[in-house]
Amino acid sequence: MVNKRQIICIVCPLGCRMEVGLEGDRVIEVAGNQCKKGEKHAQQEVLFPGRVLTTTVKTKNPAAPLLPVRSDKPLPKGKLEESMEVMAKHTVSYPIQLGDVIVSNILNTGVNIIASRSMSKKS
């Protein structure tokens, strides 16, 4: 039984509308792409759609109440909203270095949420 999924490519401004045929969790075919990068993107997007999560986390620093954070790798697309719930419960204290791990292995995805900027005691 072949399932068809529609994917809009984001690799270049053409935005090719592709159709991906799936059997179970195997990609059988990709149609509508105009280049190899698009085909690769379609496969990835259908099987392991990942999104970098960027958000903020509360801090104990009244002068800078929020710290911008990001996932160090793409998270599975379906885990974004739940990750937001996890992050909402966190508060960090300064000082923080850019890259510090705020939440490690969030929701068991192997992805860390790290600080997107440094924040010294003064800022």
Next chain:
Amino acid sequence: MEGRVTETQVLIIGGGIAGTAMAREFSKYKVDVCLAEKEPAAGFGICKGSQGCLHGGAALYGSRLVKWFDRKQDVAEYIRAPLHLKEKLNIAGRPIFLELEPFLKAKIYKSGLLFFAYDKAEMRALELIKEETDKLDFKGIALWDRDQIRDLEPGIDCSERIGAIYDPEDYTIVPTEWCTAFAENAEQNGAHILFNTEVKGIEEKNGYWLVKTNNGSIKAEWVINAAGLFSDEIAAMVEKIDWSFFLFEHQFLVLENKDYLKTMLFEMPIPFEPRLMIPTPDGNILGGATMYQHTDKEKKDLFTTREGLDHIAEIPQSFIPSVPWNKKIIRSFRGYLHFNTRNPDDYLIYWPRERFLNIIVCPPGLAPSAALAQEAVKMLGDKGLALVGKSDFNPYRENPRGFIDLPTEEKNEKIRANPAYGHIVCRCEKGTEQEVRDAVRAGARTLDDVKFRVRTGMGRCQGGFCTSRVLQIMSEEMGVSPLEIKQKGGNSYILKGETKELRGKGKAAA
């Protein structure tokens, strides 16, 4: 409605230009005076949407022509009619504004006026106006031809305009600035100015009036109804009134003025379609206007309309075609002109009861207010209010704004004493942190109130840069979270919640 009961001798209802001018006038005497204003700041009623003109002679008579331009009667009848009370007050009041400028440090811009004619009939009207203004001793009014018009304002399109009356002595103000100036100076001199105080009911008691507000009751010996657009509702609390208001709206564009225009321009070639370009003291131009009629039920409707905006969009271009006016739009707004059915052409001033004075105004309302204030004091005095002058009356308003316009030395002195003057938080209008703090300390509680005092948010970017900063400063000064700060009155909170509020509780709030 339990709450503190305030007692006063004179309660003024309404903090527009009339009410605040009166408060200041009364504060010159040893009279306890209180002003109740329902908005969060002075002048937030009609004055907020007013054109801001202190009429000169040509404008005064020109305003009479609103009626004539349906061309049914001989224009001379309108122009030669005797002066109305409002016009007499205007003539007396305008020089008072000019005198008060250095004391209250509110801006007045001498724009002059060009009132155009398109045909012989209109030119005749202008000639008749000149005759009348000559009799009244107005200086400098002249009838001009196209060359003279273009000499003064080279950008004006004179292809269809055949001439104009020029009045050099016409002025514009920012009405809310003057309302605040009057109110602040009154308060300095002992008057009680109560904002966010809306009158809900008035009861006649033995020897005094009990005025119920949303903030408690006030016992007053005398009450003056100066509530502008809502003065009919106040009047109706005391007696059954046989008059009501009919309204004309005007929608305006606020345009950037980069030396495009110095003079006020006015014409009405089509009946009930006035066209104006009004340079303001703040370096903008008001371009408009619509003049649709409304019932008094609509008095709270201040939204602009598609047809209104389309209509006024063409006006600036028709005066000065060389400027790309659509790229100079800062804002658009709608205000009202109100007239009463008993005295459609004039003010309605009467005592429905002893010690209750109705002052029902109509346009023009700005220049007359300074003389009206003196009249009101006299009227109460004549009826028995003891008027003993205060020897320590201070006519100078403290803390006027406009830091950025001070000379360098003064600026630097102020910055040395108060570094927050050196922190400009509004890029467009150059308002400083200290001025925002001062505004809050002087009573500002809403973003609009700070805006009208310090001009933060009034420029090209309409608050894009300064809003975040002003909110922070206000929050510090007021000791409340920014979540509690409003734009203007009522329910106009600016922010909804904290960024992390909707998450972390399970399902997102709908």
Next chain:
Amino acid sequence: MITKEVDLAIIGAGPAGLAAAIKAKDAGLKRVLVLERAEALGGLLHQCIHNGFGLHYFDQDLTGPEYAERFIKKLSSMNIEVALNTMVTHLHPDRSITAINSDWGEFKVLPAAVILAMGCREKTRFQLGIPGSRPAGIFTAGLAQKLVNIDGYLPGSEFVILGSGDIGMIMARRLHLEGARVKAVVEIMPYVGGLIRNEVQCLHDFEIPLLLEHTVTDIYGNDRIEGVKVAKVANGEPVNGSESSIECDCLLLSVGLIPENELSMEAGVNIYEGTGGPVVDEYLQTSVDGIFAAGNVLQVYDLVDNVTLDGEKAALSAVKHIDNKLKKQPSEVKVALGKNIKCVVPQKIVGFEGAELTLRVSQPMENAELVVGNHYKKKYRVVTPSEVIKIALNPSDLSQYFATGKLEVSCNVREKR
């Protein structure tokens, strides 16, 4: 009054200003002064917490703050004077600057060269002529972004976003992730204003309704906004009878950026209508000697990487200018706009060192061919107005155009074989 004599004054410490300062110091300038109105270096990068920055410049996918920190760290290690919380109030035609801050009061700067790096402001609802009430709850997207990401406040809980430029779409996602409800993104064109990547990852991913060929025709609500009316659009005008209401407590506007050139105009800098920024040559020098422009104040860019490159280019030009090494030809080449070209920077070529053209097309075009003069052609599968296209022209290519004084750029559909 304090007076500071410097080699280079840079107005703005966003990405353009930061890059310019670093490059100028690197190139050997002694006295470099950066004047910034905000409390920190970095400009708007701090509030752009999303990723997509640095793909070209660093070959990495960074967030705005990460991108900013690279430059801020570098700048802090160099001897560059920075004045924060400093507002430039005047730029005079002789290049001198009047500015104010709490430490120096009102002071003057006398620079040998100036780089304008003030960025943009956002278009407001008044400039679009949207009628209706003027309640609380209407924000430009950039202001909302600052409130949400830096100050920690949500300006509403149910949003309508007018405009599908990148910032509108990014805020749609941001607000949705923070738990607010984004009821619609309304776009007047038949396609989104920003990158397709954002359409997919900000709107489709979260099933946020995108109303193409629609616009907001009315705003209602007295104290606080209660809703908007939207209508379908045909030929740029709302279609009668197609209006419907969307209830919301917040309207965000992402309807255009305007290069902030008030100071430039005060100094007498000529402005190019196509971009809203200064007319410049390939050195990014404006019509006023010694005043250069870089970044969004020059033209609205799509990627911050391009803004950084601008800043560096302007800095090198400023250094050359100070050393009297900006050599100009006896005549200029005017760059003319041909078919489907909305705007080009620079508008003229004056020197011997070649030029880099950056341009935007007016309409999207598939199978396009970009033609520059009569020596350069390049094929593109697709060109869209939302992407800045760059073309490098070397000195030998350009020499022929100095004779005619004109160089035309156009974009045509390629003939099919």
